[in-house]
Amino acid sequence: MQELITRAKELLADGTVARVLGWKAGDLEYNPQPAFFTNEKELEEFVYNGFCGANLSKYMIEASKLEGKTLICLKPCDSYSFQQLMKEHRIDREKAYIIGVGCKGKLDIDRIKANGLKGVTGVTGAELTDDCEELCVTTLYGDKKIPYADGMLERCSVCKGKEHMICDEQIGESKDTKTGERFAKVAAVEEMSSAEKFAFFQKELSKCIRCNACRNVCPACSCRKCVFDSTKFDSAQKANVDSFEEKMFHIIRAFHVAGRCTDCGECSRVCPQGIPLHLFNRKFIKDINELYGEYQAGADIEAKAPLTSYVFEDVEPSVVAERSKS
Amino acid sequence: MSINNNSEFKPKIVAFCCNWCSYAGADLAGSSRLTYPADVKIIRVPCSCRVNPMFILRAFEKGADGVILCGCHPGDCHYTSGNFYARRRMTLLFSMLDYIGVENGRTRVEWVSAAEGVKFSATMNSFVEKIYSLGKNVRLEDLRCKN
Numbered sequence: 001m002q003e004l005i006t007r008a009k010e011l012l013a014d015g016t017v018a019r020v021l022g023w024k025a026g027d028l029e030y031n032p033q034p035a036f037f038t039n040e041k042e043l044e045e046f047v048y049n050g051f052c053g054a055n056l057s058k059y060m061i062e063a064s065k066l067e068g069k070t071l072i073c074l075k076p077c078d079s080y081s082f083q084q085l086m087k088e089h090r091i092d093r094e095k096a097y098i099i100g101v102g103c104k105g106k107l108d109i110d111r112i113k114a115n116g117l118k119g120v121t122g123v124t125g126a127e128l129t130d131d132c133e134e135l136c137v138t139t140l141y142g143d144k145k146i147p148y149a150d151g152m153l154e155r156c157s158v159c160k161g162k163e164h165m166i167c168d169e170q171i172g173e174s175k176d177t178k179t180g181e182r183f184a185k186v187a188a189v190e191e192m193s194s195a196e197k198f199a200f201f202q203k204e205l206s207k208c209i210r211c212n213a214c215r216n217v218c219p220a221c222s223c224r225k226c227v228f229d230s231t232k233f234d235s236a237q238k239a240n241v242d243s244f245e246e247k248m249f250h251i252i253r254a255f256h257v258a259g260r261c262t263d264c265g266e267c268s269r270v271c272p273q274g275i276p277l278h279l280f281n282r283k284f285i286k287d288i289n290e291l292y293g294e295y296q297a298g299a300d301i302e303a304k305a306p307l308t309s310y311v312f313e314d315v316e317p318s319v320v321a322e323r324s325k326s
Numbered sequence: 327m328s329i330n331n332n333s334e335f336k337p338k339i340v341a342f343c344c345n346w347c348s349y350a351g352a353d354l355a356g357s358s359r360l361t362y363p364a365d366v367k368i369i370r371v372p373c374s375c376r377v378n379p380m381f382i383l384r385a386f387e388k389g390a391d392g393v394i395l396c397g398c399h400p401g402d403c404h405y406t407s408g409n410f411y412a413r414r415r416m417t418l419l420f421s422m423l424d425y426i427g428v429e430n431g432r433t434r435v436e437w438v439s440a441a442e443g444v445k446f447s448a449t450m451n452s453f454v455e456k457i458y459s460l461g462k463n464v465r466l467e468d469l470r471c472k473n
């Protein structure tokens with residue numbers, strides 16, 4: 001982390017960048033928040049540790065409109081989102097100086113607490129320089145050590161890889177954290193009967209309080225005017241006291257980002273109700289991979305997006321029925 | 327889902343038909359005196375590609391038991407490529423609907439040209455029959471919280 005701060009100070013000092021986009025300590029030790037830094041003094045607050053899960057690429061949309069370059073710190077998975085936004089012409093590559101930061105897996109405080117820990121006051125062992133094998137959790141009832149993997153975000157256990165898709169320089173080492181199969185849970189839901197599927201999603205989605213956090217954090221949800229903020233919703237109007245968008249919110253949102261979602265997992269990370277929203281996005285990714293060929297949004301800036309291209313020999317929609325029988 | 331074998335069951339079926347092929351196909355079915363069940367409500371759209379996935383969600387939310395989309399055969403689209411895009415979109419949407427518990431038998435895409443009145447009538451007959459066998463749909467409007 002010190003290396004990162006020193007480098008940021010250097011770049012600020014020589015005028016390469018006008019501001020730094022990174023993370024600073026939040027109100028609690030385990031929730032750092034995205035922040036802009038414009039001078040050396042502010043940079044003292046800069047943090048980068050295992051809790052810096054936030055994907056900064058979306059902030060670059062606003063930063064692209066500002067004068068001068070912005071230094072942006074991207075984790076390997078964030079670089080997919082960054083590249084996808086570049087592809088959609090939402091951010092300006094010329095306005096960004098990218099430091100690819102290493103990642104040893106990001107932590108989820110709720111998962112740490114799920115290890116039977118109460119009164120957590122601090123967590124150590126999650127710095128970039130640590131080897132990230134073990135976490136030391138300080139609680140009101142004494143210290144406890146847990147394996148690092150037991151506190152990790154779900155998305156890190158199915159990591160896409162620790163290679164930066166785009167960056168100007170790299171700082172910090174990464175460590176492979178992949179332990180599971182990315183589509184395992186999606187496949188498990190697919191195996192259920194229709195009634196079970198409906199009950200499963202009804203149970204999960206009923207927790208939703210429509211805080212819109214998933215939409216606000218999503219790098220793919222970058223429309224200037226979101227359909228959910230419109231007074232003239234495409235097929236329902238708010239003035240008509242219609243609850244269509246309330247009920248279908250998650251499905252509509254998942255479809256809007258289908259083919260563009262990089263599976264960065266931010267939606268599930270920020271959900272205050274713990275809804276596994278990535279299951280919708282991954283379902284679309286799985287289908288696209290199976291039906292139209294392997295496609296990873298943000299990996300290749302030249303690749304054709306699956307929903308805005310076609311070939312004559314595409315499968316017919318009846319394939320859905322055929323697949324579920326086999 | 328809860329299959330209700332009540333003889334009272336009258337399904338609500340929405341058919342989106344493209345103006346250039348399938349709607350003309352439905353017209354031909356009518357003028358050829360071919361019959362199809364009255365449970366099918368046809369909505370005319372300029373192109374199969376006009377059908378926003380939200381329309382289909384909307385239909386199900388409003389209590390439809392089945393939704394069928396008819397368009398020109400691939401390669402014959404009046405706007406050259408609309409149905410190709412619709413085909414990919416609908417494949418993904420139907421797969422998603424199946425994933426959240428709406429059986430895939432309730433959704434269908436069929437390519438019907440303006441000359442295929444017989445195919446239109448046969449398609450509608452078989453689709454309605456399928457919906458009768460599946461019975462009442464899940465209440466998609468209850469997906470987020472039961473009313």
